[in-house]
Amino acid sequence: QVQLVESGGGLVQAGGSLRLSCAASGRLFIFTIMAWFRQAPGKEREFVAAITWSGDITNYADSVKGRFTISRDSAKNTMYLQMNSLKPEDTAVYYCAVAYGIGVQEQRAARYDFWGQGTQVTVSS
Numbered sequence: 001q002v003q004l005v006e007s008g009g010g011l012v013q014a015g016g017s018l019r020l021s022c023a024a025s026g027r028l029f030i031f032t033i034m035a036w037f038r039q040a041p042g043k044e045r046e047f048v049a050a051i052t053w054s055g056d057i058t059n060y061a062d063s064v065k066g067r068f069t070i071s072r073d074s075a076k077n078t079m080y081l082q083m084n085s086l087k088p089e090d091t092a093v094y095y096c097a098v099a100y101g102i103g104v105q106e107q108r109a110a111r112y113d114f115w116g117q118g119t120q121v122t123v124s125s
Contacts, residue, residue, distance in 0.1 A: 004116035005023045005116055006095065006119040008020040009121045011123075015085060019083070020036070020081040022096030024077045024098065026114075028077065031101055033102055033112075034053070034079045036048040036081045036095070039118075045095070047107035047108075048064055049061065050105075055071065064083075067084050069081070070082075088124065088125045091121060093118040094118060094119050095117075097114065098114045
């Protein structure tokens with residue numbers, strides 16, 4: 001089992017920045033992929049970014065490339081999502097997720113094994 005706890009969400013004006021954190025504990029291995037997803041009201045959960053356990057390979061959704069940066073601190077077992085130049089369309093509940101044995105390019109939510117409870121991000125125009 002893996003436990004994931006997100007934090008760092010909030011209300012920000014368009015153009016602003018936020019940093020989300022995901023603290024992970026439990027069965028984490030070198031083949032673990034960690035990712036961020038988001039879900040806006042009435043929409044499906046969508047992939048945002050993913051990172052390998054080593055932190056050396058990342059993958060981003062086209063909608064956030066150049067604005068968001070995913071990273072992780074192996075010593076703290078914590079993953080981060082730095083979000084810059086935020087837009088109203090970034091408003092959603094953001095979830096962190098963990099999967100075993102998949103590639104960092106995997107963007108389907110169904111392939112991820114464990115999920116956090118989510119943190120709300122609201123971007124005002």
